Amino acid sequence: MRGLLSIMQAHEEIIMKKSGLENIAPALDKYTAGPLADLWKRPDLPLRDRCLVTLAALIAKDQRIGLPSYLVMALENGVTPGEISGMITHLAFYVGWTNALSAIVVTRDVFLRRGVSPDQIPAASPPLLHLDEAAENKRAKSLHQQFGQIAPAMTHYTASVIFRDLWRRPDLSPRDRGLITISALIANGQTAQLPFYLEKARRDGLSDTEAAESVTHLAFYVGWPNALAALSILKQTLKTP
Amino acid sequence: MRGLLSIMQAHEEIIMKKSGLENIAPALDKYTAGPLADLWKRPDLPLRDRCLVTLAALIAKDQRIGLPSYLVMALENGVTPGEISGMITHLAFYVGWTNALSAIVVTRDVFLRRGVSPDQIPAASPPLLHLDEAAENKRAKSLHQQFGQIAPAMTHYTASVIFRDLWRRPDLSPRDRGLITISALIANGQTAQLPFYLEKARRDGLSDTEAAESVTHLAFYVGWPNALAALSILKQTLKTP
Amino acid sequence: MRGLLSIMQAHEEIIMKKSGLENIAPALDKYTAGPLADLWKRPDLPLRDRCLVTLAALIAKDQRIGLPSYLVMALENGVTPGEISGMITHLAFYVGWTNALSAIVVTRDVFLRRGVSPDQIPAASPPLLHLDEAAENKRAKSLHQQFGQIAPAMTHYTASVIFRDLWRRPDLSPRDRGLITISALIANGQTAQLPFYLEKARRDGLSDTEAAESVTHLAFYVGWPNALAALSILKQTLKTP
Incomplete structure (x- = not known):
């Protein structure tokens, strides 16, 4: 193998x-x-997914020391250069612009060494995936009710840039976006938004077994405490606990 | 411009x-x-303040990769070398000594390159700004009641070093200290102390609009999850929500 | 001295x-x-312990800039190379594998410079310390009740690798493992697991004074906000508050 x-x-x-x-x-x-x-x-999470989860954790923690080797491992196990590009772009919004920039610098070297060609890199503005207007409107309404008055720019960017654009980019499947978003939240100990993203990932095809196994995988890369905190949230969101 | x-x-x-x-x-x-x-x-927060907020976030996250360029941007947009020096000193207490040290190493190079002269650097022990004894006594009493018995050294340092000395240094205005403290707390996902510092910053002249726009700005630099968590706290502290 | x-x-x-x-x-x-x-x-915490606490915080935050000097300080103040090796291994599970790897790279250089010899490094599989079966069974049962169904691998690894193996390694005393675990949790703002580890450390010989002084020490290295959050938890766990 x-x-x-x-x-x-x-x-x-x-x-x-x-x-x-x-x-x-x-x-x-x-x-x-x-x-x-x-x-x-372990069979509960495909090898390719473990690569995505690990890379998301390293980018979230801004850890560049292992990043080159894990990027190579990802490329050799079914993660495409386009997915890596999409992942870094996605995580810029979830862990901060400068973490993404750090990752870009490392990734550029890996792509150069492996001869990744320009046509393997996703376009800036490709045709977007279908939007579930009902779900997005529900989300937007909820955020607007919370913060529409005190931070209208936040609600605007969240809708126009993140949910009506970023999440619809075809360079990464919605299920994979969910997986890396959850991984980044766990890596940074941010449990408050986990329920929303766990539920969204489930709708987009992430199984409960895969979610739990991702947490187990992350325990080794971001430490037991963050993983246990995530398990508490995961358990609460399960329909059959 | x-x-x-x-x-x-x-x-x-x-x-x-x-x-x-x-x-x-x-x-x-x-x-x-x-x-x-x-x-x-965006006009809701002056460019100079955006520089302070961004620098505070990078120092809080110990991200040196973008720091040189953002230091230069700050210096070219109204932030003085003395304010940068004061900011790093201030943040040592809020994000840890070694983060401040990392920032010093980078800043030294930027200051050298730009020919910052010794007279632009604040003295170690300048005359201090006026102290609001009533507010400080209230704060000290509250902390003493909480932790005076189990950690008297903490309550001692907090009063003598932080609130009776650091916050009264003239190299940074109290309003700017509030702005960078809040930014550092948000960058590190530390919401528990946000209400205290938001209230203090408001008394020191930070408007609610500036606070909310700082959070919006930080969303891009420390990620949406930390920004949304901060907005929840901000909303709770507003008098007219 | x-x-x-x-x-x-x-x-x-x-x-x-x-x-x-x-x-x-x-x-x-x-x-x-x-x-x-x-x-x-300050006499409330021995110098050697302050070195352990500081190193744990730096490894938890993945801050390599001060690490070499603090490693040297530790070696000159009673921390053995074997304890440092044990500490990095221990923290891999609490703050993530790649943080430990970063620390290894820096430590290797320090050990080389100081001529640490191979016989000072703990074996991979030494005879283990006595296990308190009653306490471990209680812990395992509690975790199993929480997460045994949704993440059986986590409960398996937690028992077999962490509590039945890692914590029983003789390269670091249980009391010191407690001290560095607590320090790492505080450094990363992870208060949820503090009560468990504070109680365990107390059973393993860490005094309440030492715990409180460790928090005071950490205030300078990981910032006041994390230290104050830890004091709240510490206070709740004290029998005589």
């Missing part, structure tokens, strides 16, 4: 050899080769 | 050319030239 | 000379030589 070989090579490169992990912290090396490597092979 | 030209040049330098943004993520390039550039021109 | 001399030298090196602090922000320089230097001398 190309996928698992690539994971092992990436771990080898990222974590073990370069960093001197086996000399400085043999126990962490053991946990990397044991539970962490096992995690990546 | 020098200001807007400088913004465009800074964006050009920071975000577009250097990073390869237009090649890697044309959509993010489009959003940068569109909504983000528009944001900087 | 070797300890205090070393602190002053480290501060000198880290903060004052290298960064140009005295030229860019004389006030911050003053606060560093005043309240911050005083803090390190």
Whole structure:
């Protein structure tokens, strides 16, 4: 299997050899080769999705040290350059513009090294995906009632830029946008908006098993405390708890 | 207008050319030239204040990648070197000493390049601004009641170093201290202390419109989730919601 | 006293000379030589513990800029290379794998420069410390009731890897694991799990005074807002408030 070989090579490169992990912290090396490597092979979340989740977490935390290797791992396991481009653009709005910029700088180098060509990069203004007007109007109305009076610009940008444009871009499926948004929220410990995005992701095709397994995966990349906080929210949003 | 030209040049330098943004993520390039550039021109918050807010967010998040360009933008739009020095000192107490140190290292280079002279840097111990004894005693009493017994050193430092010294330094106006404190709290998702600092900033001359527009500005730099969480708090603190 | 001399030298090196602090922000320089230097001398928390607390905060925040100097300070004040190795391994689970990796890269250089030898590094799989089966079963049962159904892998890893293995490793005492876990939670503003870990640390020998003083120490390194949020939780968990 190309996928698992690539994971092992990436771990080898990222974590073990370069960093001197086996000399400085043999126990962490053991946990990397044991539970962490096992995690990546668990069937409850496809390998490609684990790459998306990990990249979203690293971009959310602005951690550039592992980013090149995980970008390579993503490209070798079914994530396209266009999806990576779309992901960074998407996350700019959820974790801040300068995190996206940091990611762009690293990604440019990886794309150059791998010979990604310009036609693999999504256009600035492609035809947009269908909009569920009813759901969007409901969302807009709710935000308007909350903040329409004190911050009309926020409600305006949220509708016109985020939900009527960004989320409809075809470079990333709505389900994948949900997955990376949830991952970014968990990485930054932002539980307040998780229910909204969990529900939206479910409507867009993310299963409860995939959501729970994403949290389990994130436990290793953003720490147990953020993962446990997310599980509490996830449990509350489940129809059959 | 020098200001807007400088913004465009800074964006050009920071975000577009250097990073390869237009090649890697044309959509993010489009959003940068569109909504983000528009944001900087909105009249509800002066350009100078937008610079303060952005710098505070970057220092709070310890993001050094954009810091040089935004420091230059600040200096070209009415923020003095002394205010930048005062800001970093102030934020040391609100986001941690090592974030301030990171910012100092970057700022030193920018100041050197621009020939900032020693007389533009605020003295270590200047005459302090007037203290509102009544307000400070009220604050001190409240903190003492909460934590005087379990952490007397905290209540001591909070009074003697932060409110009786730092906030009274003349290198930054109390209103600007409020603005950057609020920005740092929002950048780090720390909503618990927002009501206190929003109320204080209001007394020190920050309008509700400026506060709300600061949150809108921050949405782009620290992500929508932190901005929306801040708006909830802001709304609760408004007298006329 | 070797300890205090070393602190002053480290501060000198880290903060004052290298960064140009005295030229860019004389006030911050003053606060560093005043309240911050005083803090390190306060008797309520041993110097060695202050090193652990500071390192945990820097690793939690992924701040590599001060890390080398604080690692040296730790090594010169009673923290062993094995404890540092154990600490990074421990924190991987609490703040994320890539933070630990960042720390490893920096630590490797420090260990090399100081001639740390391989026999000072803890083995991957040493004999483990005694397990309090009753307490662990109670913890496992509680987590299983919460999340056993929606995320069985999380409850599995939490028991088998974290509480039945990691916490029992002899390279760091349970009391010190508690201290660094609490510090990491405070550094990242994660208050939800503080009560559990404060109670556990208390059982493992951390006094309430040491806990409160750790929070006071952290105020300077992770900012006042996170420290005040932690004090609220600490106060609630005290038996005699």
